[in-house]
Amino acid sequence: MIESVLERLDTSSLLAGGSLFHMRCSAHILNLIVKDGLDEIKAGVGKVRDSVAYWTATPKREERFEETARQLRNPNTKKLGLDCVTRWNSTYLMLETALLYKDVFTRLSHKEPQYKTLPSPEEWEFAKEVCGKLKPFYKATEIFSGTKYPTANTCFINILKFEKYWDVIHGIVGVSTVLDPRYKLEVLEFYFDKLFGSRALVEVDITNFQLILKSIA
Template sequence: MYVPCPHNSEVICEGLHQVLVEWHLERKISTVTLDNCAANDKAIWNMEDKLDSNSLMLQGKLIHMRWCVHILNLIVQDGMSVLKEGIERVRDSVAYWSATPKRHERFEKMARTLNIPYTRKIGLDCKTRWNSTYLMLSTALPYQEIFYRLSRQVKQFDCCPTIEDWNFAKEVCDKLKIFYDIIELLSGTKYVTSNILFPKICCIRLVIRKWSATNNELMQKICEEMKEKFDKYWLDVHGLMAMATILDPRYKTHMLQALFGSLYGYEHAANKVDELKNLMVELLLEYKESDEPAASVQVAAQVDKDQEDEAGILLDQYMMQQPIVSSQLCTELDLYLEEPALPRTQEVDIITWWKVGGMKYPTLQRIARDILPIPVTTVASEYAFSTSGRILSAHRSRLAPKTTEALMCMQAWSRDNMFDNVTSDHFAIQSVLEDEQEAMEECESEITIED
């Protein structure tokens, strides 16, 4: 969807609402996942006035889902802001030996001489993207001996990292790997991610606390920056994603008790879990009330069908007049929580489980249907914004816009095994690629003639 300038909250809100109305989705919204931007926050606040609050979960209290992968990246970036000096010589060394093909060839030759498998090509990172810094460090670390040998042979190479530099780089790489693996996991598109977000977020808080006990002053400063940013966004993903964890039959409230116990102490953990259970009870009441009209229609149809069953008619009419008692709903939740949890290590298709096993809990089943599919991020991965760097390389920087678009589409379709379903679009893109190839060949022939 194209949003005209200026990209303020009013324009974003109006554009989003227009699309929802056009697709007839304005009464079918559970959450809207957005990144952490002031304009987006205000846009969601304005959006609540345009939507029917009765169609939203808890009158719209849960409509704004924070883009958690973006938040994790902000946490890491704040910590990495003090990292420049610690890995500067490693970055300079990688930059030196990857600057030209001739230098890289010599680096590769030294790897063969030392009998070190050169399976991953070294490459310079982008300083504003921490994940590329992680990849640079994880790639360079196995080749410490190569850098050292070359520093003794090449006088111009005067920035070889010291042993302390490598040790610090390894420590940083080990810590960044946790964030990298979690973000890769949360960026999945073929499985549910909402139920695993809360445990992973809590694990990050626990490891930051553990890292702060190190004797390295620079690492302590990094942890302080990460902790400050984490505490700022903690409440943004606290309630809704904790309920998604409860709806995982392997975790339920046991996972919350364990995590809250480690974070706050087990006495305070019980209060936190009770708050979340009360929130789920509110949802149960709301979903049960929304079922009443449909239930009334169903009973009325049954009455017309079974005219001869006078006793059944009287019972149905009596039940329709009875008020909903919250304890009955609490019983449904209690029954689910009291049922033994599935083994934690068991692979579970949680959507299928609720579709089949959750039939015993019809109201909870509807809640699970709306909460579990909530995406915790809006892109396949945070660094997907830099896709152009992997398509428009330094040696292939003159591709036409249509060709670039075709390459990106074919890459995505190939990754998702969609080629079997692609017909006309595939041939259209193939035609664009062929036209572009012909144009490039003509251009090359003209240059040859001029030469």
């Protein structure tokens, strides 16, 4: 649709000749990346999910879980919550909370004959690793979803490692970074050197940024 619209427009009247006409949603791209990853590893966190589902199935079970946590002097106060298949961040929150109550699940497995889905030590370790991998995505999504501050200038350092997104929009995201007084061109040059090595100066293309900034002004 974007290509069809551009064919019918005089691109000379558009900012930067229309090169910035199509902007992908960074939060949506992160969502797609994480969902693809979770599809590959969902079996590995199945026991944790089943355990959370068991102990949140009824108010009585929830009460017993909380009572056992108190008996074990577990200091955490977060409530268990089952994840939703359409919201990957709920999977992160589910794993993060379940890991806090690992000892509670273990104790209850000895007291509740019907509870048969206790994760093995290896499965707990896998869940911990997955949670650690999801945390940066969760934090980035929180930043992108802010409503009380500008978000375009926060994209650069959060999405530059995702080629599918970065290759298309790094020009305009670079501009928003340059306009942020905390970053300026120095941040672009630093990270582009890490990403592109000897091609860094070409990729930064200061002249191009100056033209875009001029057209914005």
